Amino acid sequence: MKPYTMDFDVKARDFSSAGESSSKFRKTLLMLSIPSDIVRRASIAAYEAEMNIVIHSYGGKMHFEIYKDKIVIVAEDTGPGIKDLELAMKEGYSTAPKEVIEMGFGAGMGLPNMKRNADTMEIVNHDESGTKIVMTINF
Amino acid sequence: MKVKDILSHEFTLVAGEGGIEKEVSNVYVCDLLSFVMSHVKSGSAWVTIQTHVNVIAVAVMTEISCIIICEGEKLDENAKEKADEENIPVIAFNGSSFEAAVKLSEMIK
Numbered sequence: 001m002k003p004y005t006m007d008f009d010v011k012a013r014d015f016s017s018a019g020e021s022s023s024k025f026r027k028t029l030l031m032l033s034i035p036s037d038i039v040r041r042a043s044i045a046a047y048e049a050e051m052n053i054v055i056h057s058y059g060g061k062m063h064f065e066i067y068k069d070k071i072v073i074v075a076e077d078t079g080p081g082i083k084d085l086e087l088a089m090k091e092g093y094s095t096a097p098k099e100v101i102e103m104g105f106g107a108g109m110g111l112p113n114m115k116r117n118a119d120t121m122e123i124v125n126h127d128e129s130g131t132k133i134v135m136t137i138n139f
Numbered sequence: 140m141k142v143k144d145i146l147s148h149e150f151t152l153v154a155g156e157g158g159i160e161k162e163v164s165n166v167y168v169c170d171l172l173s174f175v176m177s178h179v180k181s182g183s184a185w186v187t188i189q190t191h192v193n194v195i196a197v198a199v200m201t202e203i204s205c206i207i208i209c210e211g212e213k214l215d216e217n218a219k220e221k222a223d224e225e226n227i228p229v230i231a232f233n234g235s236s237f238e239a240a241v242k243l244s245e246m247i248k
Binding site: 015018019023026036044048104106108110112116 | 170171172173174176177181187189191192193194196197199200201202217225
């Protein structure tokens with residue numbers, strides 16, 4: 001069966017509309033009567049991925065696929081990649097700039113949070129051409 | 140306890156009136172958004188000093204019942220609009236996060 005898909009562009013450093021795609025994705029999950037714990041986990045994973053694009057990248061996009069038994073979230077940006085992936089996966093490690101940290105972001109929890117909330121998380125690419133992360137949540 | 144039960148002359152509603160019937164079952168105090176994303180329980184009253192629009196998105200994603208902004212900080216105008224749209228009650232409090240938590244703890248008993 002074909003999934004229900006949603007696609008959004010995510011602008012770099014646009015904090016006023018940051019989270020819009022995750023918010024619309026979440027509303028769709030609620031409309032489809034997806035179980036509430038799945039909605040919460042998927043929303044958090046999507047929001048963290050979207051904020052990573054806003055904070056760290058030159059811009060990118062969010063792609064969502066909703067199947068009858070799983071959700072696939074794809075976050076893809078156009079660079080500059082993740083230099084040290086092992087460090088980036090550690091809670092508390094952050095490369096976020098000062099002004100972003102003052103907003104309460106950049107606590108170094110983004111990727112670990114995504115991994116915790118998704119059933120699988122694959123970092124398909126993280127070189128300087130861009131980062132692509134695919135997450136799935138089963139239900 | 141419902142969000143509306145928190146409201147008083149000390150805890151004043153500044154946005155998101157549509158959500159005041161929501162149940163509050165917990166209190167969480169934190170200013171780091173990613174920590175909130177990973178630790179807060181749904182149905183919590185979230186005590187913070189952050190006032191920008193992304194706070195509302197975090198509250199929506201984690202199913203927080205209301206946000207309490209401490210130290211007399213003012214909610215940003217675009218955050219106010221977003222809170223109204225998403226029915227996330229935002230409550231202003233003049234004291235510290237600690238004082239807010241103590242008072243909420245008394246109410247929630």
